[in-house]
Amino acid sequence: MSRIGTRRQTRRPADRSAGRSDGRAPVREPAPRVGREQRVLDILQAARAEFCAKGYEQALVSEIAAQVGVVEGTVYKYFATKRELLLKVLEHWYEEMFGDYARDLAGVEGSRQRLQLLIWRHLRTVRDYPQLCQLMFFEFRADRAYRGSELYAMNRRYTRFLTDVIEEGIAAGEFRDDLEPALLRDLVYGGIEHHAARYLGGEGELDIDRIARAIADVLCDGIVRRRTSETLRMEAQRLIALAEQIDKKSS
Amino acid sequence: MSRIGTRRQTRRPADRSAGRSDGRAPVREPAPRVGREQRVLDILQAARAEFCAKGYEQALVSEIAAQVGVVEGTVYKYFATKRELLLKVLEHWYEEMFGDYARDLAGVEGSRQRLQLLIWRHLRTVRDYPQLCQLMFFEFRADRAYRGSELYAMNRRYTRFLTDVIEEGIAAGEFRDDLEPALLRDLVYGGIEHHAARYLGGEGELDIDRIARAIADVLCDGIVRRRTSETLRMEAQRLIALAEQIDKKSS
DNA sequence: CGATATTAGTGAGTCGCACTCACTTTGTCA
DNA sequence: TGACAAAGTGAGTGCGACTCACTAATATCG
Incomplete structure (x- = not known):
């Protein structure tokens, strides 16, 4: 790491080498x-x-x-402080990442597909920048000065993509109209954060394709077992048949 | 906070009062x-x-x-260290909380209701102990020594209640059988954590009843608007019409 | 009871590291 | 070329986590 000799050495101040009797010059070059x-x-x-x-x-x-x-x-x-330095590092990183979200999203049709894309993109970021995500999730979010920081605003803009997709989905009639987009957002990002914790800790892998599919799937269709429409129709038909029989007999 | 005079003062060592010329004795009593x-x-x-x-x-x-x-x-x-002290504080708190989960759960029928109860209980804990939750979520989870600690094991036991309920629901045929209980767990706890962040930061309230209902609802039924409803309604109407006919004839 | 071992408690440190500031050096521009 | 601004320095200061050689109260046992 010595930079000695890489630049001119004229006018070295007197006190720089004062007290040094040996030939070496351990004083660092500015x-x-x-x-x-x-x-x-x-x-x-x-x-x-x-x-x-x-x-x-x-x-x-x-x-x-x-x-x-x-x-x-x-x-x-x-x-000014070590914490501000962390803040700026994270802001700088966010700026790098932003660009192509809107572009990528534009290429996908259907609210469900768009939702899954956002989930997948977020997972990909977690997979590719685990340490920075770690800092973002834990060190920084914990900070009391988090709210009000520029980074907080950036994070809002980032998650805004998802609430927008939800709202569009509602407007398009693809999603239920009694949803709270903010709650969905928290389930997605909080859920991913929790799920990735093991990976962020340095253990195991992160199968982002599988997880993205699984999350989008659960959120879209719910966990309650559905009778397939086929079953339902069969049951309805059975009912109708019965009713018709009754109708015939009673007439 | 002065304890002076509360205990006998015989054999005070010489250096205790050395250098004190005034009458007061600012040396603290053991x-x-x-x-x-x-x-x-x-x-x-x-x-x-x-x-x-x-x-x-x-x-x-x-x-x-x-x-x-x-x-x-x-x-x-x-x-041994300040961090260990934090760890023990949180462990001590967890021990307090554990008891009545299993008992409460036993009183509720139906996987969906049980799921909602667990969500609600967790939210109540967040609401009642915001600072401790803050420490748990941010300070401690960030620690590299998290995994392997006793507290980690306790946390696993805690969230185990939820994965058990999911598994029971699957076994009972109430939930789909292609779910990953661990992923559901992460969505719930991560989602709540995210959603509560504002409240934990000291802003706003936490309407735990509403949020518990909303989360359970989204998870159970999904966000997609059901397409079969149109068909189903037509068939239901056919049934109703038949029933009305029967009703008329039989009267 | 007195001698001895055990353990609670002390307080004056050390050490590491974030942060400061009075200063020097270099570049720029009239 | 002299004055000013900006970049860089390094010897501090301060604070707070952690240590350790020691003191004193209590328990134990002949």
Whole structure:
């Protein structure tokens, strides 16, 4: 991680090497000056890696700084606290993800299919970014400052896709009209979160196709055993037949 | 909180009052000696209050010790770390709660009703112990040491009630036989957790009757509008017409 | 009862880490 | 070239979790 010799060394201040009698120069070279935006991106990247690797509490700001090649104080020049840093890391990630939801959704017909697509997409995100999801679900959601943060608003926008699909389904007559979209949303995202907990903890796999199908299936059709329409019709017919017999006899 | 003068003061060690020139004696009197079990209970109680009031991170072990009237080191004599203390607080709470689940359940007939009862009971717990639930859902679940802890096992036993009800429902023919009980469990508990988040954050109310009904309803009957209803109604009408004819003739 | 072992309790620490701030260095622009 | 702004520094400070060598109250036993 030594940057010695990578940049010119003129005008080294006197106190830098003061007290050093040996030839080596363990004093670190100041990091190359770089624009604010670039530094912010560097720090975000290093922070993301650090948080993902160790979780929030175990992550060290000093380690993040070291990865970037700057000193701790520099990190605090751009981010007020460690928590804010986590917040920005997650916001940055969300921005990456957003784009193609609307586009993907546009290509699918039918409320039920669209619902299943959203469930599947969410599961795919969980599968592909387990550590970031872990941070999002546990570290951040627990924060008292969660509500009111920009990330909270982003999350609302994200889950909005699902409540919209529900509402469209109701309007189209495909779904019952006595549903609470918000409750459905909570069942889906909360359910997925719970179900993925084992996987997020590092154990087992996540069969996203199967689970997406199973969730959409339960939500759409319910758990109560249905008499198939065939059975129902047969029963109705039997009733009709009986009634007709009675009718004949009584006449 | 001063205990000065409540116990004899013979043989006070020399360094206790060393350096004190004024008359007051701000040196604290040692806490009265008490059995290990009693101390553990005292500490658990104070810790529960502290964690509930401030959340895990903001809670101070020194404050817990002060509430009990002992010194910080005493707390660490009985609990190795702050996290273990949280763990034991939650375990202690779980033990309180367990008892009457099986009893309550025994009084209800029908898988659907039993399911709704479990949902309602869980919601009631969330409503009555919001801070403890907050700790359970966020602080503790996030912990990497969650799995393998006694509390985890207790939680499994708790949610087992629900998967049992599902399985009984399947066996009784009331529920579909292609369900995954574990997935249902995750939808219920995860969904409730998500839905209660606002309430847990201190905003709004929790209408547990309405929500319990709504969740049970969605899960049981699904969200899809039944297509067979049109056909069924026509057939029902045919039956009604026949019955009316019979009624007329027989009168 | 007195000697000894056991255990509750102490408090002055250490240590790690988030966060601060007065300062230096570098780049920019009149 | 001198002044100003912005980037970067590193030696702190403070706080709170955790430790440990010790003191003193109680239990045990001849």
